[in-house]
Amino acid sequence: MGDLAGVRVLLGVTGGIAAYKAALVARLLVHAGATVDPVLTRGAERFIGAATLEGLTGRRVRSDVWEDIPGESHVALGRAADVALIYPATAHTIAKLAGGLADDLLTTTLLAATCPLVVAPAMHTEMWQHAATAANVATLTGRGVHVIGPASGILMGGDVGAGRVVEPEDAIAAVRAALASAAPDRDLQGRTVVVTAGGTREPIDPVRYLGNRSTGKMGFAIADAAARRGASVHLVAANAGLPTPDGVTRHDVTTALELRDAVLGLVDRADVVVKAAAVADFRPATVAASKLKKADGVPVVELTRNPDVLAELGAARSGPGERPLLVGFAAETDDPEQRGWDKLKRKGADLLVVNDVSRSDAGFATDTNHVVILGADGSRVEVALAAKREVADRILDRVVAGLGD
Known part of the structure; x- marks a missing residue:
């Protein structure tokens, strides 16, 4: 995986002759590990076909604000993006962005986006030098938009001058720089954070197991965000086939008992424990030594309760606010918030992150999430649907506030 693994890029392509280079940009982004949503x-569409970008990104190309109305395409795309790149950006699109207009899917999406925005202008020299364009660019840069270029060179029709879109490699470098500039302060420097992620598997026999649908994406996003914020991070990963985030120490486990042992072996040095893994509540009381045969009839599997690691950690403290700071997760399908308040009290945690896993755009195996963060102090923070990378930082914001000085 490349250095942009886990990053979701909104790639906007507007109507200029340089649009063909957007295919090269898309390829470079995907090669670097990014997920690319082309708009x-x-x-x-008069310069580059949707099939080209869909083939390069493996993602659906969108162009019509009237498509997928129930899914609120523009809002969902804007919220999910970690960074947006407009390549190439025409004078017309730059003017619309500066004026806050929203008359197509791209400009509507960008109004809903809160991520860094990179704009790569492309137009004739006279258009670039026009006072209106200069004012619009100044407006955008004043808002923190990253404007790259244009370069000088051969333009359409054989003209030579300023207005040529920057090369794809330069655009990718600008995306990296925009992400770096948006990185949070290293407010977890000197802290040790233990994160659990994935789903445990409880063996029935050498072949079969009891498990769940957790992929570990949310927990891995939290581990990655904590490392970016300066923490020393230990990630206890239960059956998660995801790459280890940079700067994170990984401990692979399979069962709930193995996860418990790993966490208890790390907790003494931890300032924060984030229990994002989906841990099985029960396991088979006995494990068959050989594969159960269908011909022998339907087996009766007696279950026994697994230890509740979060509750155990909570009980070991004198009360909320003691170290380590404890963050639990509640994946619910019915009345999630009320169940979350109940679970927060029972477990003795400081924070509980509740998400409704019955939603198709949140919870297990998705790239986005919508959560409510409940606090033992009675606080409630709702994080609207966003990329799990963004949700991870919002959770850690609450962690940092809980740690205090």
Whole structure:
């Protein structure tokens, strides 16, 4: 995986002759590990086909604000993006962005986005030098938009001058720089954070097991975010086939008992424990030594309760606010918030992150999540649907506030 693994990029392509280079940009982004969501303006569709970008990114190309109305495409795309890149950006699109207009899917999506925005202008020299364009660019840069280029060179029709879109490699470098500039302060420097992620598997026989649908994406996002914020991070990963985030020490486990042993072996040095893994409540009381045969009839599997690691950690403290700071998760399908308050009290945690896993756009195996963070102090913070990378930082914001000085 490349250095942009886990990063979701909104790639906007507008109607200029340089639109063909967007295919190279998409390929470079994917090669670096990014997930790329292409959005074409109607003008861009005259220069580059949707099939090209879909083939390169493996993602659906969107262009019409009237498509997928129930899914709120523009809001969902904007919230999910970690960074947006407009390549190329015409004078017309730059003017619309500066004026806050939203008359197509791309500009509507960008109004809903809170991520860093990189704009790569492309136009004739006279258009670039026009006072209106200069004012619009100044407006965007004043808002923190990263404007790269344009370069000087051969333009459409053989003209030579400023207005040529920057090369794809330069655009990717700008994306990396925008992400770096948006990185949070290293407010967990000197702290040790233990994160659990994935789903435990409880063996029935050498072949079969009891398990759940957790992939570990949320926990891995938290581990990655904690490391970016300066923490020393230990990730206890239960059956998660995801790459280890940079700067994170990984401990692989399979069962709930193995996860408990790993966490208890790390907790003495921890300032924070985030229990994001989906841990099985029960396990088979006995494990068959050989594969159970269908011909022998339907087996009776007697279950026994697994230890509740979060509750055990909570009980070991004198009360909420003691170290380590404890963060639990509650994946619910019915009345999730009320169940979350009940679980927060029972477990003795400081924070409980509740998400409704019956939603198709949140919970297990998705790249986005929508959560409510409940606090033992009675606080409630709702995080609207966003990329799990963004949700992870919002959870850690609450952790940092709980740690105090």
